Amino acid sequence: MKKACGVVLALAALGAGTGLSVAADPVDADAAQALIKKSDCGKCHAVDKKKDGPAYKETAAKHKGKASAEDDLYKHLTTAPKIKIDGKEEEHKKVNSTNEAEVRNLVRYILSR
Numbered sequence: 001m002k003k004a005c006g007v008v009l010a011l012a013a014l015g016a017g018t019g020l021s022v023a024a025d026p027v028d029a030d031a032a033q034a035l036i037k038k039s040d041c042g043k044c045h046a047v048d049k050k051k052d053g054p055a056y057k058e059t060a061a062k063h064k065g066k067a068s069a070e071d072d073l074y075k076h077l078t079t080a081p082k083i084k085i086d087g088k089e090e091e092h093k094k095v096n097s098t099n100e101a102e103v104r105n106l107v108r109y110i111l112s113r
């Protein structure tokens, strides 16, 4: 009995120590940034600065609270929709990955900026 109590206390201490910051859908920021680099997205996007494309923060704000945000951006990054840059129509660059989990992680990274 005494031993079991000790285990419970130790677990409680552990939980307090880590702040229990476990989100529902944790974002792997390192993986997202690596994929951004690999896909050359930095040419037109930055987290908080507008380049040819909107800043990720701007995109996150625009889609905030929309239930379809993740699916919308997933589609944006995998289907090369037509966009306009300086009045010239071109296809948006596709993300350099066919792994859905990897791409969704990137989308959640952008949406959480």
Ligand code: HEC
Binding pocket: 036, 039, 040, 041, 042, 043, 044, 045, 052, 053, 054, 059, 062, 072, 073, 076, 077, 082, 083, 084, 085, 092, 093, 094, 095, 096, 110
């Ligand atoms: C040649 C420049 C260019 C490159 C490269 C590029 N983008 Fe974009 N991106 C744009 C432009 C311009 C827009 C705005 C399109 C619009 O609003 O019609 C945009 C829009 C977006 C949006 C917002 C879509 C929305 O519906 O709000 C996201 C997210 C995005 N890009 C992510 C990426 C990622 C991730 C990559 C790398 C795979 C990437 N972009 C590569 C120019 C680029």
